[in-house]
Amino acid sequence: MNRTVITEIFLTGFQNLQDIRFIIIFLCLIVYLSAMTTNLSIILLISNSHYLQSPMFFYLGHLSFSDMLLISNIVPFLVHIILFNGGLVSLKGCITQFFFYGVSATTECLLLTAMSYDRYLAICSPLHYSNIMSPRLCLYIVGFCWSLGFVITLVPVILIQTLWFCGPYIIDHFFCDFGPLLELSCSDVSIVKYEVLFLSGLLTIIPFWFIVVTYGYIFVTIMKITSVTGRQKTFSTCSSHLAVVCTYYGALFAIYVVPRRGYSLNINKVVSLMYSVVTPLFNPIIYGLRNKEIKLAMKSYVLMCRRNCGK
Structure with missing residues (x-):
């Protein structure tokens, strides 16, 4: 049987949208530039403001960098695909894109888990918080998140190349x-599928239940507070993170967990688009609108810029 080894892959993108392709490209570029600007602003604020030197914002800075990596990996070539009604990419380039997508998504999952542990300590064990969540531990946790995200994504990449x-x-x-990448293979992909299913299961189910358990303890602790104002103030410290977690896992489960039977491929593409393009913009907006410390740091930065411009 003759078999041709493919070296290039054609991504079809969104078909039958040629009449509105320039509108879609414009919207994609607006979302991309907005996401890059807002996430970069978060990183710069955290790096330069004394209001944002807590562990929670240290994790948030890395979450913003992960979002920038995710959207930069998707949108530029997406614009090319929409503009030319499809696009060619080398097989190695396709695997490379999957690798960076996996690293950013995996690391974001782990960072959200670390942030839930940070909120658990801050609310349930406030007296021991500063001793446990030390700057050194924060560095170790962030390094572990990025390293594990790299290694876990590298495993399926190595398997795909075989x-x-x-x-x-x-x-x-x-x-x-x-x-979709595995569907192009004529090899037996069962081992690769089971391996990735096992790793992705560990990576999503364990962190998800860890977050659920920590927020269970957080809610119990908040309900023990007798003052309504105290409850609201305490809950506000973790509401932004909870909103991001719901958005992240909601999109993730919609793409990879919910059965696709009865759903068109275009709907799956739209959900993937929401996760990979809209979520990186949504995360910094949630923190920017709901977090008092970030608002205060932003006002302080704006006032400083006005003073410097007035000199």
Whole structure:
């Protein structure tokens, strides 16, 4: 049987949208620039403001960097695909895109877990918080999140490179995700699927339940506060993180957990688009609008800029 080894992959993107492609490109660029600007602003504020030197904001800075990596990996080539009604990418380039997508998504999952532990200590054990959540521990946790995200994503990448890809060379998607990439292989992919299913299961289920348990303790602690004002003030310290967690895992489960039977491929693409493009913009907006410390730091920065400009 003759088999052709494919070296290039054609991503179809969103078909039948040629009449409004420039509108979609414009919206994608607006979202991309807004996400990059807001996340970079968060990082700069955290780096330069004395109001934002707590562990929670240290994790938030890395979460913003992860969002920037995620959206920068997707949007530029997405614009190319929409503009030309599809786009060619080398097989190695496709695997590379999947790698950076996996690293950013995995690291974000772990960072959200670390942030939930930080909120648990701050609310449930406030007297021991500063001793436990030391700057050194924060560095170790962040380093562990990025390192584990890198290693866990590297495993399926290595396994994918051992497969035989013989076509077809077309992926009906707007980026190189794991499932569509495996469909191009003529090798036995069962081992790769089970390996990735095991790793992704550990990476999503364990952190998810860890976050659920920590917030269970947080809610119990908040309910023990007799003052209504005290409850609201305490809950406000973790409401931003909880909103981001709900957004992140909601999109993640909609893409990879909810059964796709009865859903069109275009709906799955739209949900993937919301996760990979809109979520990186949504996260800094949530923290910017709901967090008093960030608002205070932003006002202080604006006042400082006005004073410097007035000199």
